Amino acid sequence: MDNKEKVIKAFKESEEPLNATRVSQISGVDKKEVDKIMKELKKDETIISPKRCYWTLK
Numbered sequence: 001m002d003n004k005e006k007v008i009k010a011f012k013e014s015e016e017p018l019n020a021t022r023v024s025q026i027s028g029v030d031k032k033e034v035d036k037i038m039k040e041l042k043k044d045e046t047i048i049s050p051k052r053c054y055w056t057l058k
Contacts, residue, residue, distance in 0.1 A: 003029045003037060004037050006029050008046070009027065010027040011023070011047065011057045013026070017055055019054050042055070045058055046058060
């Protein structure tokens, strides 16, 4: 499982929106890497922001 899959899995398993720090803690992926992955996911609209700095799957 690559880092992107781990990040998406963290979002799937969470019942509430997550910030990058929390995604990093859940997935075990370094926060800088999580930031890069989340930037890609935002760009292709896989994740959306229901409130400032928190994200969830679309």
